[in-house]
Amino acid sequence: MQHETPRTSVETMPYWDAARQGHLVMRHCPKCDRWLSLTTTACTLCGGVAEWRRCSGRGSVYTYTAVHRAPREALQADAPYVLAIVELEEGPRIMSDIIGCPPSSVVCGMHVHLSFEPTEEANIHVPVFVPDRRL
């Protein structure tokens, strides 16, 4: 599936540096040991500066949708593709695509794990998720 290169910033470079190395990092408060949302820079409990912490990459599908009408022409060839919100096993949630399975096989609660897909720009990779293989 085609992935558009996101508009990155200096502030979020640690996220994209980690992605290039095959890791997913999310915002975390070291003092409170709490995970924060991707847009939060300071812990709402202690006020401390949030750090980027690596996640295991394992999670489950919190919700999903098979997108039939893509928002732009470049993506229509990939439709239907599965857009999802994945709940990481550590707690925080991330938007992503579920790849490597038929759209109709995706269900809430399905266990998934991290993979990476390239974008148009060589050094920017985006985290995606694939279903855990059934035993």
Added chain:
Amino acid sequence: MTPSIAGIAEFPQGKTEWPSTMALHEALVRCALEDAGLTLADVDVLYTVSPRSDPYLVHAAALAERLVIAPSYCVTFEAGGGAPVLMLFAAHQVLAAGAARTAVVVAGDLALTGVSRARYVDQLSQVGPVHPEFEVPYGPSVPSLFALVTRRYFEEYGTNEEDLLAVVEHDRHWAAQHANAHMRTPVDRAGYLASRVISDPLRLLDCAPVSDGGGAIVLTTLDRGSEAKHSGIVLLGVGASTSTLHLTSRVSLTEPNAGIALDRALSAAGLTSGMVDLALVYDCFSIAMLLNVEDMGLAPKGEAGRAFRAGDFNRGGRIPLNTHGGLLSHGHPARAGGMGNLIEAVVQLRHQAGARQVLECAVAIVHGMGGAFATHAVGVLARSDA
């Protein structure tokens, strides 16, 4: 004098033949002023939203120039679908403070005929309520965000597409009785199920259409006395609330803050929900109607669909809803989408809704929503003799 709504304007929505977005705005303003028995020279305050078909820096100033007036305050608001209610609130505050005497709140867009569909959808998906770094690469569209919410609603409450259909049927039934509505042909279950899937489980009919349209409201403290065409409609109170812009930052996807905004509005108005005769709910998607209705306490959680099917929201039911067809059928002219709710409230409160009239309508609540349940605003409107 208490600021009161003295004039309104709205034209048939949908695929129109307006020669320009400015022409639509000019006509709305002139028509609303005429309805109020006032003139362009009376306008001290001009509020607009930024049309997708005519983007401007300070659009309100460009409109003032077109009208050849120079109001003290020209402001263009951005609050998603909550803007119309918040613009009315802001105008009310300026007038109540004595800083001006007449305000025109106008929101319009040639979203259908003035913007290419591809550009409209793409633009919304890039700068809509999606994160440019962490979400855009995954190809979310605005409908897909609401579809993510719908799936959670189904999962948590055991609801299904029949509940979405109940909303679609309701809105279409009422739009058929409104001359200005965009979508007026009846929809039945077979037609709904046959409509194409946009983002599963949302179908085309679950999504408000892209429409040309909008409305204008004149608010004034000038007393027209016996020459007034209509008795004034007053804004008794406004309440608003915010959750998060991005779905991933939210604890729950099925608990919008519409109820908090309503509670604040009723509290400001000094009323209880039992005193409300009519509700105009922001329903850009069928799921938006269901969740907002439930959150505002008009149906128990997970049961709004059932309430629609039971006729609770028709005239003679518990509380009439969206008697103009909602955004789903009355039309969705981009940022101006919430104006239809305000205009219908005024028409109903004036007892001028004809076949759609809610008997003895004295108090109405008007709800607007920004983003995908990110912000909410509710206004309580009433007849001045209520």
